[in-house]
Amino acid sequence: MSVVRYRKLPVEVDTIQWTGTNEHEVQEFTGGASRFYALDDADRENSDDPEATATVYDRLHSTWVLVYTGQHIVRGVKGEFYPIAEDVLGETYERVTDAGGPDDRQAYDGELAMYRELVRTLRAVARPDEADMNEVRRLLHHHAADDAAARAENTQGDSK
Structure with missing residues (x-):
């Protein structure tokens, strides 16, 4: 079987950035404490990576995913939640303004x-x-x- 290349479709997603101190806001975004919570010291010591500071439930894959401070939590096209690093977010998506277009490129005169x-x-x-x-x-x-x-x-x- 040969390798097949695909291009990501242009879709819009909502995100919120985990700052390490906005647990309540992220819980509101994800649907509550049953979908997102900050890890306490004991949780961090027992996790796969003690650098992780939170976890979010990815219902599409029926698994909990570790989240690191500074990552964005994305609500995917199927309603799933997953973390994404800010640099990867910037390489994969462009910010959408209220008008529905990218706001990081401005048309110039002429x-x-x-x-x-x-x-x-x-x-x-x-x-x-x-x-x-x-x-x-x-x-x-x-x-x-x-x-x-x-x-x-x-x-x-x-x-x-």
Whole structure:
């Protein structure tokens, strides 16, 4: 059997970060003390890893999972809960704003105009005769100039 590659579907999940002191908030998020609790010293000594500070019940896999301070508790697509390290969360998900889009990327002035020019370019490429190719070259040159100007303007706005 050969290896098959899959891409994760774009889904939205809710998370709460375990700070080591917000047990009540995390319990409200997960459904109570029967689904999440902080480990006391005795629990930590008897666990698989004494560095763990809490545990969350993953009902999808019918098991308790150790949680470390700083990890986020994710409510998965099936209602299951599992911990994820902050760096892995950042590599796997992007934060969603109230508007439903990513909030870590901002459009800069002129970006919409550049996309319109690119659409025109693609339409021209669909009919590649010499006149159209000259138009493609003109549009690409215009796009490159707009892109450079918009990025410079965006960089100046960031430094203010």
